[in-house]
Amino acid sequence: MKTLSCDQCDTEFSAEDFEGWTKLVQAHYMAEHMDYMMKNAAATPADIAKWFADAKERFDAA
DSSP: OEEEEOSSSSOEEEESSHHHHHHHHHHHHHHHOHHHHHHTTTOOHHHHHHHHHHHHHHHHHO
């Protein structure tokens, strides 16, 4: 089990694997960071892939 915080706030999420963690974080973003999501609505597929790669690196290092 790994625990990592949201990259926008201090809320922490625990999961056995990266996929489980991203599901928790995605739900949190929808509920708590819609303004950030709307600001980044024009993100390219490369931007999104970079976010996931960076998040996976953080998760693996935890």
